[in-house]
Each structure stands twice: as C-alpha cells, then as structure tokens.
Amino acid sequence: MEMISKSKSFGGEQRVYRHKSTVTGTDMDFAVFLPREALDGFVCPALFFLSGLTCTWENVTTKGLPQLHAAKHGMIFIAPDTSPRGEKVADNESYAIGKGAGFYINATQDPWASHYKMEDYIANELRTLVIDALPVDEDAIGITGHSMGGHGALTLAMKYPGKFHSVSAFAPIVNPAAVPWGQTVFELYLGEDQEPWKQHDACMLVLAKGWDGDILIDQGTADQFLEEQLTPWAFEAACRKAGVDLTLRMQGGYDHSYHFVSSFLADHMAWHADRLD
Numbered sequence: 001m002e003m004i005s006k007s008k009s010f011g012g013e014q015r016v017y018r019h020k021s022t023v024t025g026t027d028m029d030f031a032v033f034l035p036r037e038a039l040d041g042f043v044c045p046a047l048f049f050l051s052g053l054t055c056t057w058e059n060v061t062t063k064g065l066p067q068l069h070a071a072k073h074g075m076i077f078i079a080p081d082t083s084p085r086g087e088k089v090a091d092n093e094s095y096a097i098g099k100g101a102g103f104y105i106n107a108t109q110d111p112w113a114s115h116y117k118m119e120d121y122i123a124n125e126l127r128t129l130v131i132d133a134l135p136v137d138e139d140a141i142g143i144t145g146h147s148m149g150g151h152g153a154l155t156l157a158m159k160y161p162g163k164f165h166s167v168s169a170f171a172p173i174v175n176p177a178a179v180p181w182g183q184t185v186f187e188l189y190l191g192e193d194q195e196p197w198k199q200h201d202a203c204m205l206v207l208a209k210g211w212d213g214d215i216l217i218d219q220g221t222a223d224q225f226l227e228e229q230l231t232p233w234a235f236e237a238a239c240r241k242a243g244v245d246l247t248l249r250m251q252g253g254y255d256h257s258y259h260f261v262s263s264f265l266a267d268h269m270a271w272h273a274d275r276l277d
C-alpha cells in the first residue's frame with residue numbers, strides 16, 4: 001500500500017493510504033491515525049469507524065477529532081471509504097445509491113456485483129491489511145460507525161464476532177430491510193427476493209446470532225432521519241428479546257450531523273478502550 005499523506009497530530013500521525021483492492025477491483029483509500037505508542041513500535045488496540053452516506057474517509061477524520069481521543073487511549077483509528085470508486089464503478093444520481101453508499105454488504109446483482117463488495121473489503125481484506133502492515137493488535141479490534149456506517153458496524157460485528165471485539169454506533173440504520181434507504185439499496189444490490197436481506201439487518205441478526213457483549217448506541221432526538229430511516233426502538237426491542245445488553249442513549253436536541261458525532265466520539269472511544277484493554 002502507498003502512503004499518500006502524513007501529518008503529525010496529537011503526538012501521533014494522521015496518515016492516508018491507497019491500495020489496490022482485489023475484493024472491489026479498484027484502488028481504495030483509507031485514513032489511519034497512529035498514536036505515539038504505535039509509532040514507537042508497540043502493538044495497539046484499533047477502532048474501525050464506518051462512515052455514512054456521501055462520506056469518504058475524510059469526514060470523520062477532519063470533523064470528528066478522533067485523533068485527540070485515540071492519542072489519549074493509545075488506540076489506532078481506521079476510517080475506510082464507504083464504497084468503491086472510479087470511472088468503471090456503477091453509480092446512480094441518488095446520494096443514497098452507488099458511490100458513497102456501499103452499505104457494507106456484498107452486492108449480488110448487476111451492475112453492482114462487480115465492485116460493490118464492501119462487506120468482504122472491510123471484514124477481510126482491509127482488516128488483514130492493517131494487521132499485517134501496522135501495529136494493530138488483532139485480538140483488540142472494535143468497530144463503530146455513523147448512520148449507514150452504524151448499520152455496517154452492528155451487522156459486521158454480529159457476522160464476524162471473532163474479528164471485531166467491541167461494537168457501538170451513532171444514529172445507525174438498524175432495520176434497513178424495513179426503511180426506504182435500506183429497501184431501495186437492498187433491492188438493487190441483493191435483488192427483489194427479501195430472504196437474503198435478513199442477513200444484513202441488525203434487528204434480524206441480533207435475534208438470529210446475538211452478540212456476546214454489550215452495545216452502545218447514541219441517537220439524537222432532533223435527527224431529521226430518526227422516524228423514517230433510523231428507528232432505534234426497533235433494535236432496542238430486538239435486543240431485549242435476544243437478551244443482548246444494549247445502552248441506547250437518546251441525546252436531546254442533537255441532529256444527524258458530525259456536530260452530533262463529534263460530541264459523543266470521546267465517550268465511544270473510551271467505551272471501546274475499556275472493552276479492548
């Protein structure tokens with residue numbers, strides 16, 4: 001992989017890498033913050049942050065201030081892109097379909113199936129790449145994310161429990177099979193048969209697979225997508241039924257923006273640090 005930028009930050013380094021992904025068949029960029037401990041050669045816990053619709057690695061890296069908290073906890077912070085990109089990659093004029101909207105699943109339908117393999121990319125290829133190339137402790141890897149990325153964090157954690165050891169989310173899409181953003185994309189990427197959709201829906205996955213740990217979710221009460229797309233109460237009910245320990249914090253007056261994410265990122269990173277220690 002090729003380092004395309006490097007900046008000193010909070011005693012550590014904020015880097016951006018580019019690599020050729022055999023999974024997506026494209027070049028993929030991702031950002032990594034390495035705390036001072038990692039630069040000194042110590043193996044560190046790591047946290048993946050999966051971003052939402054329209055984002056790249058850059059949104060959380062520049063708006064979330066993860067470096068401050070990652071430096072405090074000696075934690076590596078990894079921010080992948082949200083989809084494959086490039087001229088040959090299928091797209092759609094809607095911001096919620098195509099580039100910037102990979103949904104962290106493996107598409108099975110044309111024209112999406114040739115490059116939209118974000119589940120394999122995150123859980124297998126990128127995870128292995130950062131373990132091999134950086135001082136990441138493979139037994140201490142957490143995952144979190146915002147909105148579409150919150151859906152990705154919850155579903156990948158439950159699908160790959162040995163690979164991700166703690167999970168939290170910010171305003172996640174918890175029931176994509178039942179809301180417009182998810183239904184539109186699942187129909188295009190996975191097909192009209194709704195049976196396979198169940199494997200990619202956090203509410204259904206928690207009932208089918210559970211989660212051997214606790215889960216933290218923050219959700220703003222003034223979020224413009226709360227009622228139509230996010231519906232955290234559906235996941236709360238499913239966790240209760242599955243016996244999974246969920247803390248859902250409804251944060252008064254917060255919207256869906258990175259002002260919300262950055263307000264609670266410190267809490268999430270401390271929470272992951274506790275569990276990955």
Ligand SMILES: N[C@@H](CCC(=O)N[C@@H](CSC=O)C(=O)NCC(=O)O)C(=O)O
Nearest residue numbers: 052053054055059095147148149257258
């Ligand atoms: N452009 C859209 C809204 C898109 C949006 O709000 N994207 C969110 C994630 S939404 C769920 O995955 C986001 O993180 N945006 C990037 C940012 O830096 O804020 C619209 O017009 O409604």
